[in-house]
Amino acid sequence: MSQLLEATFWSATTAGGLRLATPLIYASIGETFAQRAGVLNLGLEGYMIIGALSSLYVADPTSAPLGFLAGGLAGMALASLMILLSIRLFANQVVVGFGLTILGIGTTGYIFHETTDVGGRARQVSLPSEIDIPLLSDIPWLGDAVFGHSWYTWLSLSLVIVAGFVASRTVFGLQVKAVGEDPDAAAAKGVDVLRIRTQATLVSGFLGGLGGAALMLGSVGRFQPYLTANRGFIALIVIIMASWSVWGAAMGAFVFGFFEALGFNLNNAFVDVPIEGLNAIPFFVALVILTVSARWARMPRGLGANYIPTV
Amino acid sequence: MADVDVNGDWDAQHATADSDERKLTTSLSTSVLAVLLALIIGGLILLMSGENPLTAYSAMADGAFGSSFSLGETLSRAAPLAIVGYGTAVALRAGLITIGAQGQVVAGAIGALLTAQFFENAPSAVAIPAAALGGALFGMAWVLVPALLRARFNVNEILSTLLFTEFAALLIEYLLNNPLKPPTAITPQSEPYPTNGVLGLVVDGTRFHFGVFAACAIGLAFVWWVRSDRGFSYDLYGENPSLAQSLGISSNRVIINSLLISGAAAGLVGWMQAAGLLQRVYVQIASDIGFFGLVVAFLGGATAGGVLVAALLFGALQSGGLAMQSSEGIPASLSDIVQALLLLGFSIRYAPQIIRLTRRVGANFTLIGKRRA
Numbered sequence: 041m042s043q044l045l046e047a048t049f050w051s052a053t054t055a056g057g058l059r060l061a062t063p064l065i066y067a068s069i070g071e072t073f074a075q076r077a078g079v080l081n082l083g084l085e086g087y088m089i090i091g092a093l094s095s096l097y098v099a100d101p102t103s104a105p106l107g108f109l110a111g112g113l114a115g116m117a118l119a120s121l122m123i124l125l126s127i128r129l130f131a132n133q134v135v136v137g138f139g140l141t142i143l144g145i146g147t148t149g150y151i152f153h154e155t156t157d158v159g160g161r162a163r164q165v166s167l168p169s170e171i172d173i174p175l176l177s178d179i180p181w182l183g184d185a186v187f188g189h190s191w192y193t194w195l196s197l198s199l200v201i202v203a204g205f206v207a208s209r210t211v212f213g214l215q216v217k218a219v220g221e222d223p224d225a226a227a228a229k230g231v232d233v234l235r236i237r238t239q240a241t242l243v244s245g246f247l248g249g250l251g252g253a254a255l256m257l258g259s260v261g262r263f264q265p266y267l268t269a270n271r272g273f274i275a276l277i278v279i280i281m282a283s284w285s286v287w288g289a290a291m292g293a294f295v296f297g298f299f300e301a302l303g304f305n306l307n308n309a310f311v312d313v314p315i316e317g318l319n320a321i322p323f324f325v326a327l328v329i330l331t332v333s334a335r336w337a338r339m340p341r342g343l344g345a346n347y348i349p350t351v
Numbered sequence: 352m353a354d355v356d357v358n359g360d361w362d363a364q365h366a367t368a369d370s371d372e373r374k375l376t377t378s379l380s381t382s383v384l385a386v387l388l389a390l391i392i393g394g395l396i397l398l399m400s401g402e403n404p405l406t407a408y409s410a411m412a413d414g415a416f417g418s419s420f421s422l423g424e425t426l427s428r429a430a431p432l433a434i435v436g437y438g439t440a441v442a443l444r445a446g447l448i449t450i451g452a453q454g455q456v457v458a459g460a461i462g463a464l465l466t467a468q469f470f471e472n473a474p475s476a477v478a479i480p481a482a483a484l485g486g487a488l489f490g491m492a493w494v495l496v497p498a499l500l501r502a503r504f505n506v507n508e509i510l511s512t513l514l515f516t517e518f519a520a521l522l523i524e525y526l527l528n529n530p531l532k533p534p535t536a537i538t539p540q541s542e543p544y545p546t547n548g549v550l551g552l553v554v555d556g557t558r559f560h561f562g563v564f565a566a567c568a569i570g571l572a573f574v575w576w577v578r579s580d581r582g583f584s585y586d587l588y589g590e591n592p593s594l595a596q597s598l599g600i601s602s603n604r605v606i607i608n609s610l611l612i613s614g615a616a617a618g619l620v621g622w623m624q625a626a627g628l629l630q631r632v633y634v635q636i637a638s639d640i641g642f643f644g645l646v647v648a649f650l651g652g653a654t655a656g657g658v659l660v661a662a663l664l665f666g667a668l669q670s671g672g673l674a675m676q677s678s679e680g681i682p683a684s685l686s687d688i689v690q691a692l693l694l695l696g697f698s699i700r701y702a703p704q705i706i707r708l709t710r711r712v713g714a715n716f717t718l719i720g721k722r723r724a
Contacts, residue, residue: 131698139694146687153682316525
């Protein structure tokens with residue numbers, strides 16, 4: 041109990057939260073673009089798990105950065121099925137999304153079992169070291185909480201800034217918003233709705249794959265089926281929290297990660313409380329946020345509905 | 352565009368027996384095409400990974416239909432999928448997608464076990480229906496909060512039921528590691544299911560138990576539901592919520608009731624698995640039934656016959672896949688891939704059943720809150 045009063049408890053929880061949030065930050069930022077453009081990717085879970093497996097299988101013989109990139113490309117490959125079936129052939133987004141999630145889980149399970157011999161050497165990567173920033177990492181409390189992280193976390197944080205800029209300050213960002221809010225009006229203005237939606241979905245696939253890769257290379261190190269454990273769906277929830285803004289998505293990802301870390305760390309402080317109850321904390325917080333944000337969240341008007349151009 | 356033509360409207364599609372028959376044959380041939388396509392792509396994946404597709408598929412067919420044991424496996428896998436499928440189909444017809452059947456199956460299994468332990472000394476004629484009821488009630492309880500949140504605050508039911516699946520997974524892990532765990536057990540599990548509540552085997556030497564017949568009963572109930580007044584008004588709500596509301600159909604009632612029905616069906620499956628198939632409760636008792644049950648409902652177009660056929664197909668693919676894994680060493684995940692391909696193939700718009708259904712889901716779709724005005 042007294043541990044809760046110590047600064048190190050909270051700095052460790054904040055640091056752990058940021059670490060756990062890293063994969064979610066990638067995935068939720070990418071999906072924010074897709075949803076702002078009107079495309080709901082329930083297949084995000086599939087993009088993440090296929091990104092995780094691909095990153096491991098490339099990073100194991102080569103290097104981590106190459107594996108990371110491969111994870112993104114694999115997510116993009118799966119997302120291209122979303123583009124083909126939903127954006128181009130107008131199949132229902134929810135149905136295709138579920139299909140892609142199952143396909144991702146099935147394919148990774150198949151590849152993993154086909155390539156892993158019982159008792160043989162499992163593919164694995166060593167986890168990255170923390171990058172200490174001189175001076176800043178030495179600040180007593182803040183240094184532990186914020187500055188000692190791997191490059192996957194640093195990259196995700198810089199991505200927030202870049203993506204925030206692209207979403208609100210570039211033509212592409214505005215076109216994305218336009219085709220998600222009112223595709224007919226956007227088309228009348230000469231915007232190629234299907235092209236913008238295609239690009240936004242590719243972004244979602246790429247970043248979803250990177251999210252899976254960051255999970256694998258940054259904190260797990262070896263594959264197991266169902267590795268992503270519904271994180272793709274959590275990413276969908278955190279997007280809602282701040283009405284589809286990039287900053288909000290990253291913030292929501294951190295909040296979820298923070299409470300996940302809190303659950304783990306509270307286990308040391310309260311040994312009598314069942315661990316399962318503590319592990320439920322982040323999901324409970326997510327439920328509360330989901331409910332409360334229903335009061336202010338306004339989803340993009342065209343979200344979930346396919347756009348069929350009139351020729 | 353063509354989308355509108357294919358959809359037609361509800362009346363037009365049911366106008367004459369003649370056009371109905373034509374619809375059936377076209378949807379039948381596209382269905383067969385989609386199944387073949389999925390198997391062919393699966394075969395290519397097998398080839399690429401250095402396996403012989405013919406060996407794999409014949410092992411799969413053998414494991415699904417080859418003996419009375421494998422037939423029993425197929426049926427005992429198809430029955431829960433069909434029941435969850437019918438339950439989620441009720442919600443789907445009202446325009447709601449519930450992905451949380453997974454958690455409701457878990458809750459149902461816990462409910463059934465607790466009820467059965469309570470009636471441990473009662474005659475089977477009391478203990479069996481009581482446990483079934485207990486399972487169904489726990490399944491309903493597990494969907495109650497998401498249903499209220501959807502009705503009251505417009506909180507998306509896909510995401511909220513998913514969170515409740517996480518809660519169920521944590522709850523069963525806790526229960527089977529602590530209060531419900533027998534002192535001698537090493538791995539998390541419950542005591543054996545009370546013998547007076549166990550559903551017996553129909554055919555000895557298989558796992559074909561009497562609970563499988565519950566799927567037939569639920570199927571009949573579903574047929575009745577679709578034809579009843581209330582079922583019709585829920586359908587209408589799914590098709591056109593604002594019209595339904597202007598006709599005096601309460602949106603809250605439709606949302607809450609249809610989700611509760613789907614929860615009851617999933618809870619019943621929890622009972623079936625605990626009392627029939629496994630005769631004990633394990634952490635993994637729901638396996639992936641909840642998730643694939645929704646897929647079955649989608650594939651079957653939320654119709655009585657469609658769900659039955661899809662459930663049998665998936666039951667066969669799953670039992671066949673496991674048999675293939677043990678006889679040929681080819682990962683059973685191949686059947687997941689084939690099932691996903693099937694769903695993706697069917698999702699394309701030439702499958703009229705899915706379009707009619709997805710148009711409803713589109714009409715009611717909300718991620719959260721209101722659409723921007």
